[in-house]
Amino acid sequence: MSIHQTAVSEVVQKATLAKQAAHRMSMLTTEQKNEALLRMADALISEQASIISANALDLQRGRENGTSESLLDRLALNETRIAAMADGLRQVVELPDPVGDLLEEFDRPNGMHIRKVRVPLGVIGMIYEARPNVTVDAAGLCLKTGNAVVLRGGSSALESNRRIVEVLHGALAESAIPADALQLIFSADRSSVDEMLKLNGLIDVLIPxxxxxxxxxxxxxxxxxxxxxxxxxCHTFIDESAQPDMAARIAINAKVQRPSVCNSMETLLVHEAYAEKHLATLAEEFRSRNTELRGDERARRLIPDMKAAAAADWDTEYNDYILNVKIVSGLDEALEHIRRHGTMHSECIVTENEANAQRFLQEVDAAAVYHNVSTRFTDGFEFGFGAEIGISTQKLHARGPMGLPALTSTKFVVTGSGQIRG
Known part of the structure; x- marks a missing residue:
């Protein structure tokens, strides 16, 4: 049997088991789901040594393959990070269960009573890369909302993910949630992803x-x-009126607090008047934090030893200690740059000019826009949603950090007394 055939059969088999489990999931109470999540959290802590050992194998393989330090940081697990994963599950327990929520209720002239309620999506397919904490976040959010989930993590975290799911399965075996509701694809072959993309009828929605x-x-x-x-x-625009201390704190936090994540800043836009006074000091602060700066021509005139930014740099998500710097004439040029190069994720303006702030917040088309706040806050935990399934940058169904309600659909429940349509 070829690798391709093995991958296809594994994906179909596990998606089928998840589909069967999804029916049972839809009938569970909130209390049953919460009890299972607490068992999962406890199991992560009690089995953290075995999870860290499995993670060490992934880290060793990553170093041998030349994986960058920033990506290794995303991959690495330790007791603190495992505790955070367990705490994330416990936070999800404390969140309201959206399943069954009544969204609308009304009567029709013929006496029909109509209710619109939240229901699980069914089977969610998650395709993701190096961060093994996503395995726990996805499992917790999907199971809390009554969904089954098929996970396909990156090959770089295969041993970590495998052990995490084994631990979670052990916890589910003692709960009302069927263990088959949580599936992990072991195959690292690309064909396993291709197979998931076409599994209409078994997978209801995919989240990459x-x-x-x-x-x-x-x-x-x-x-x-x-x-x-x-x-x-993501961009941060420092306007002419920005307070220097605040601007520096926000910009540095947005880039260096954790550069490997999607809400970190990749390009700093600086008003020309502000740059004349403060860019040299700000550039030195970035360099003291081992951040490579790549500037446009105007930025390099002020900071001559700054590396020149190539055209492709403005459209690059570095996930590393590299930052683009562009000098702009004002808000209009900053907005135009964001329109051309932004990915509708998170954008920030640092300014004391209220009119400029309101224009920025209104005109920038992104899932999250900020005034005097670091873009690093685009996160389910920081927004109070508990662990997130991802940051949606689309405009249908869900946008921004996706918490529990984003993992539900709706159903119309209609009751009557024998009405028929004429």
């Missing part, structure tokens, strides 16, 4: 989470409906 090429492949080739999470080419 990762780099631009992964998301583009899923969006362009899937026949299963897709909730698009986008690459994060």
């Amino acid at each position: 989470r990762g780099g631009a090429s992964l998301i583009r492949n899923v969006v362009m080739n899937a026949t299963v409906p897709v909730i698009e999470t986008g690459a994060g080419i």
Whole structure:
């Protein structure tokens, strides 16, 4: 049997098991789901040593393959990060269960009573890359909302993900949630992704989470409906009136606090008047934090030893300690640059000019727009949603950090007393 055939059979088999489990999931109570999530959280802590050992194998393979330090950071697990994963599950337990929520209720003239309620999506397919915490986040959010989930993580985290799912299955075996509701595709072959994209009837919706090429492949080739999470080419615009201390804190945090994630800043736009006074000091602060700066011609006139930015740099999500710097004449030029190069993820203006702030917040087309706040806050935890399934940059169904309600659909429930249509 070929690798391709093995991958296809594994995907179909596990998606079928998830589909069967989804029916049972839809009948569980909130209490039953919460009890299972708490068991999952406890199991992560009790089995953290085995999870860290499995993760060490992934890290070793990554170093041997020349994986960058920023990507290794995304992959690495330790007791603190595992505790955060467990805490994420416990936070989801504390969140309201959206399933069954009554969204609308009304009567028709013929006596029909109509209610619109939230229901699970069914089977969610998650295709994602290096971060093994996504495995736990996705499992917790999908199971809380009564969905089954088929996970296909990146090959770089295969051992970590495999062990995490084994631990979670052990916890589910002692709960009302069927273990088959959580599936992990073991195959690292590309064909396993291709198979998931076409599994209409078994997978109800796909959510890709990762780099631009992964998301583009899923969006362009899937026949299963897709909730698009986008690459994060995020900008911070420092306006002329910005307070220097605040601007520096926000810009540095947006880039260096964790550059490997999608809500970190890739391009700093600086008003020309502000740049004349403060760019040199700000550039030195970035360099003291090991950040490589790549500037346009005007930025390099002020900072001569700054590397020249190539045309492609403005459209690159670095996920690393690299930052583009562009000097702009004002708000109009900043808005135009964001329109051309942004990915509708997260955009920030730092300004004391209220009119400019309101124009920026209104005109920028992004899932999250900020005034005097770091873009690093585009996150389910920070928005109070608990663990997130991803950051949606599309405009249908869900946008921005996707918490529990984003993983539901709706159903119209109609009751009457024998009405028929004439």
